[in-house]
Amino acid sequence: MSAPMHAMAVDSFVMMLRNLLGILDKGEAHARAKGFDPAVLVSARLAPDMFPLSKQVQFVCYQAAECSARLTGKEAPHLDAGEETLEALRERIKRTIALLEAAPAAAFEGAEDREISVPLRDELVLELKGLAYLKDWAIPQFYFHLITAYAILRHNGVDVGKADYVAGLGSAIRKRGGGGTQA
Amino acid sequence: MSAPMHAMAVDSFVMMLRNLLGILDKGEAHARAKGFDPAVLVSARLAPDMFPLSKQVQFVCYQAAECSARLTGKEAPHLDAGEETLEALRERIKRTIALLEAAPAAAFEGAEDREISVPLRDELVLELKGLAYLKDWAIPQFYFHLITAYAILRHNGVDVGKADYVAGLGSAIRKRGGGGTQA
Numbered sequence: 001m002s003a004p005m006h007a008m009a010v011d012s013f014v015m016m017l018r019n020l021l022g023i024l025d026k027g028e029a030h031a032r033a034k035g036f037d038p039a040v041l042v043s044a045r046l047a048p049d050m051f052p053l054s055k056q057v058q059f060v061c062y063q064a065a066e067c068s069a070r071l072t073g074k075e076a077p078h079l080d081a082g083e084e085t086l087e088a089l090r091e092r093i094k095r096t097i098a099l100l101e102a103a104p105a106a107a108f109e110g111a112e113d114r115e116i117s118v119p120l121r122d123e124l125v126l127e128l129k130g131l132a133y134l135k136d137w138a139i140p141q142f143y144f145h146l147i148t149a150y151a152i153l154r155h156n157g158v159d160v161g162k163a164d165y166v167a168g169l170g171s172a173i174r175k176r177g178g179g180g181t182q183a
Numbered sequence: 184m185s186a187p188m189h190a191m192a193v194d195s196f197v198m199m200l201r202n203l204l205g206i207l208d209k210g211e212a213h214a215r216a217k218g219f220d221p222a223v224l225v226s227a228r229l230a231p232d233m234f235p236l237s238k239q240v241q242f243v244c245y246q247a248a249e250c251s252a253r254l255t256g257k258e259a260p261h262l263d264a265g266e267e268t269l270e271a272l273r274e275r276i277k278r279t280i281a282l283l284e285a286a287p288a289a290a291f292e293g294a295e296d297r298e299i300s301v302p303l304r305d306e307l308v309l310e311l312k313g314l315a316y317l318k319d320w321a322i323p324q325f326y327f328h329l330i331t332a333y334a335i336l337r338h339n340g341v342d343v344g345k346a347d348y349v350a351g352l353g354s355a356i357r358k359r360g361g362g363g364t365q366a
Binding site (some may be wrong): 175 | 187194230295324348351352356
């Protein structure tokens, strides 16, 4: 089961983070084309009491890094976050991808049964075994912030769509009946 | 590996669908409290060319049902969709939960290696093995529509938060240092 745990916590998150890089690129291009400062998008929100794009991207990265650390028995990373430009957010994503890719698959051996304990606010703690932590906490949290980031850009007129969201799957998409792949 | 596949494709999706029921309940209560027709929320969108809440909920349900069918070698369900009220959307979610729970865990035996083929538009087809299909297609698609539904309500002033999004995890959350569980 270590291979599937690694595939889910590293390979899939890395693919989605790469897709997010492409989505942020489109945000930047949109701002340039419209002639407004791309940093406007960094502070855009879906609701006044909801986090802006910057925090959504920081949290996506943190969730992925935290998940990898906890499943491999390492200390959870510190959430340092101060990016104020799309470029800085993309750099954070790239650093997170490098961090995830540095964890060897073998380090996930037995991760599904590892006892995970996540401190929450108000003196609460989440306690789950590794598989439950991955499927019921890390994955839902990761996608929450990723999709909210996407939604903030989409809501602000950036021309992103499902094709950008699943861009990394290109090599698995073929012409029906034919053999060619479509990027 | 059949147990983890079933846990991810059934248990986690069912938990998140139950959370979505609670989120829609809050939407209904918000509309009643503000004195507007809850159906207004059903047709709310984050962008003019993005699907409204109704379709987001229909797609969440479809993705879950499709995933379960494909991983167990059954024919993919037909997407019938015509709900125009929050009540009808909740009924669809409940039917989907019942459908997922009816699939025995044993039916997921070998699902991770099953050859999956998903017809897409424009004569394209997605071809993946079961585990890759689950982690790189079904899960991202499921969460995409679930979180977009949440974001539509959040954007429209409904008082939902992370606690509603992860409501099903209550029994895994404890007071630090203590033994009691927090619902």
